[in-house]
Amino acid sequence: MQESSRMEGTVKPKQIESVESILEKYIPEDELKEVKRILFGQNRGTSVSVQPVNQEATDIANANNFQVLFSKILAEKEQLRQPRIVRIGIIQNSIGAPTNAPIHDQYMAIQNKIEKMIDAAGAMGVNVLCLQETWHMPFAFCTRERYPWVEFAQPVTGEATQFIQRMARKYNMVIVSPMLERDEVHGSTIHNTAVVVGNNGNIIGKSRKNHIPRTGDFNESTYYMESTLGHPVFETVFGKIGINICYGRHHNLNWLAYGLNGSEIVFNPSATVTGLSEPMWGVEARNAAMTNNYFVGSINRVGTEHFPNEFTSGDGKPAHKDFGHFYGSSYFSSPDNCRSPGLSRVQDGLNIAEVDLNLCQQVKDKWNFQMTARYEMYAKFLTDYIDPNYQPQIVRDPSIKKN
Numbered sequence: 001m002q003e004s005s006r007m008e009g010t011v012k013p014k015q016i017e018s019v020e021s022i023l024e025k026y027i028p029e030d031e032l033k034e035v036k037r038i039l040f041g042q043n044r045g046t047s048v049s050v051q052p053v054n055q056e057a058t059d060i061a062n063a064n065n066f067q068v069l070f071s072k073i074l075a076e077k078e079q080l081r082q083p084r085i086v087r088i089g090i091i092q093n094s095i096g097a098p099t100n101a102p103i104h105d106q107y108m109a110i111q112n113k114i115e116k117m118i119d120a121a122g123a124m125g126v127n128v129l130c131l132q133e134t135w136h137m138p139f140a141f142c143t144r145e146r147y148p149w150v151e152f153a154q155p156v157t158g159e160a161t162q163f164i165q166r167m168a169r170k171y172n173m174v175i176v177s178p179m180l181e182r183d184e185v186h187g188s189t190i191h192n193t194a195v196v197v198g199n200n201g202n203i204i205g206k207s208r209k210n211h212i213p214r215t216g217d218f219n220e221s222t223y224y225m226e227s228t229l230g231h232p233v234f235e236t237v238f239g240k241i242g243i244n245i246c247y248g249r250h251h252n253l254n255w256l257a258y259g260l261n262g263s264e265i266v267f268n269p270s271a272t273v274t275g276l277s278e279p280m281w282g283v284e285a286r287n288a289a290m291t292n293n294y295f296v297g298s299i300n301r302v303g304t305e306h307f308p309n310e311f312t313s314g315d316g317k318p319a320h321k322d323f324g325h326f327y328g329s330s331y332f333s334s335p336d337n338c339r340s341p342g343l344s345r346v347q348d349g350l351n352i353a354e355v356d357l358n359l360c361q362q363v364k365d366k367w368n369f370q371m372t373a374r375y376e377m378y379a380k381f382l383t384d385y386i387d388p389n390y391q392p393q394i395v396r397d398p399s400i401k402k403n
Helices: 019-026 029-040 055-064 103-123 159-171 246-250 252-260 278-292 358-367 375-385
Strands: 067-073 085-092 128-130 174-183 189-197 203-208 234-236 239-243 265-270 295-300 302-304 325-327 331-333 349-356
Touching: 019 029, 055 067, 055 103, 085 103, 085 265, 085 295, 103 159, 103 349, 128 239, 128 265, 159 174, 159 189, 174 239, 174 265, 189 239, 203 234, 246 252, 246 265, 246 278, 252 265, 252 278, 265 278, 278 295, 278 331, 295 349, 331 349, 349 358
Parallel strands: 067 349, 085 128, 128 174, 239 265, 265 295
Antiparallel strands: 085 349, 174 189, 189 203, 234 239, 295 331, 302 325
């Protein structure tokens, strides 16, 4: 499912299916195991491998042209605690209709896709599911046009959430629904929000995007500003969940705060394109999972979204009608620094990991990051740093000659 298109008189390169598929194609099997050990880590001495997907989920996926992956990440058996087995799912998807179609037609085309993918998650017994950033619309913010794109914004209790509530009740599933929120109570302002819907279809709460990018095409502050909700962690029947939306993954203290608030699973619903952040994609979440001792589900949308009007970029590129290719590659990271296989770079997909949440505490007890951290020292430093009169702690070599 490779794609090629012409723009600015040049041919865009064909998109590869996935890094894993290339490794498996060209590296001999005996060497591949060692390569995967080095690149992707190990869980209890073995690489995280793809597990069989049941027939019902396979049939749904085949009929609706999306990929399903399933893997397991285990913990050691304990004497006093029973295993805490949870199935986590993440969904990546392309848009379902052209961006010049009527707004509600665009929304319904995506909802129809997502419904089938949640059906497959339900068939696989997923307990906690997260969708991609603003799943119900194209990622139009970087066009800097207000209309028609703000018409996708909905109140937390709107149509998109009502759909998610129905699906959560249907499958006894906690679903995290990242959406463009219209806050009707506070001046109808807009926020990049994730609504957490409980397995009974109830709204548990919401989290918002803490860090807004201002880089290249991605200058989203013309639509919404940074959250004031902090780093909420939602206690559900299936574990404690945090949501670190998109650009927040580049901020280490953001990850830290979700961990200190007790997260066992942190989702990172994102929208990022080839050439911007892909070399960082495979390492940031793994680093966060290991240093904060929780599971991370990293979600990126997929496909190339073309817009009716040209827009210019913050990095000097000629005017263009798309941001580039959203490279998918959604995957899971574990507290022990292994990772699951990733979804395709070019196809819609559902990735599922069966995990034992006991692994979070087991890794804490092994590495002692929280025990050895110097929070009081960091707190003092940050307090000093935000003082306008702060001076960096630099010790200068006296032998350096001053100009």
